[in-house]
Amino acid sequence: MSTSYEQSGRVQQKTRTRNELIAAARELIARGGATPTVEEAAAAASISRTTAYRYFPSQKALLAAAHPETEATSLLPEGIGDDPAVRLDAAVATFVRSVIESERQQRTMLRLSLDTDTAPHELPLRKGRAIAWFEDALSPLVPRLTAEGVHRLAVALRSATGIESLVWLTDVGGLSRDEAAETMKWTAQALLHHALTVAPPA
Known part of the structure; x- marks a missing residue:
């Protein structure tokens, strides 16, 4: 979910920054070890801590955004039948x-x-x-x-x-x-x- 900060001003640039933070968090998680903080994701993405907190005010918010998402309403292939x-x-x-x-x-x-x-x-x-x-x-x-x-x-x-x-x-x-x-x-x-x-x- 985007914050009000992201919905004003240079929206495209802010979207890129948000995505970079999410990508950094996912990369840190994939490496294993401790659960990444907002500060650690910011450092990995070469983004300032202050800026990062404008997008993700807490670790939970960052990790929720980094969680794999899908909009799928079904997991079934076409033509699978009724069994x-x-x-x-x-x-x-x-x-x-x-x-x-x-x-x-x-x-x-x-x-x-x-x-x-x-x-x-x-x-x-x-x-x-x-x-x-x-x-x-x-x-x-x-x-x-x-x-x-x-x-x-x-x-x-x-x-x-x-x-x-x-x-x-x-x-x-x-x-x-x-x-x-x-x-x-x-x-x-x-x-x-x-x-x-x-x-x-x-």
């Missing part, structure tokens, strides 16, 4: 792959999301985009499970996939990333099968 199992498998596979590809950024946001001082609207992990993607994949089941039932199943699926599950499966469970991805896909199908046998909890 819920096939649709769900494709959606989960794409979602998990995107998490693994941006794992360092995802882990950084996860650490911040666990901070009790973080408001729900501040970080991308709390916006629930994956739930909407899973609802889209499961939409053929609405006549059978109802829209509310599909939503509850999508919430359960999100609880079993994503960066939180990847961290546990790899760091605690000792799986490789490929093994973790296959486990999350298997779990998603198990949840779907159970939901078709026993309705999701109210």
Whole structure:
């Protein structure tokens, strides 16, 4: 989200500066180590600290902007059909792959999301985009499970996939990333099968 400072004056130049700060933060995250501060991103981008704070007043604001974003409303390929199992498998596979590809950024946001001082609207992990993607994949089941039932199943699926599950499966469970991805896909199908046998909890 742009600040009022960015929306006045030399907008194109300010957009470039903002993007340079975001790129620097992403590069620092990709290198590993401590979570980058606004000052560190500014130094990496050769931008003054004072200027950087005009764009990002806090570390959380910077990291939220640096988090991989997508405007996609669906994770499904064209012509996939109406089989819920096939649709769900494709959606989960794409979602998990995107998490693994941006794992360092995802882990950084996860650490911040666990901070009790973080408001729900501040970080991308709390916006629930994956739930909407899973609802889209499961939409053929609405006549059978109802829209509310599909939503509850999508919430359960999100609880079993994503960066939180990847961290546990790899760091605690000792799986490789490929093994973790296959486990999350298997779990998603198990949840779907159970939901078709026993309705999701109210």
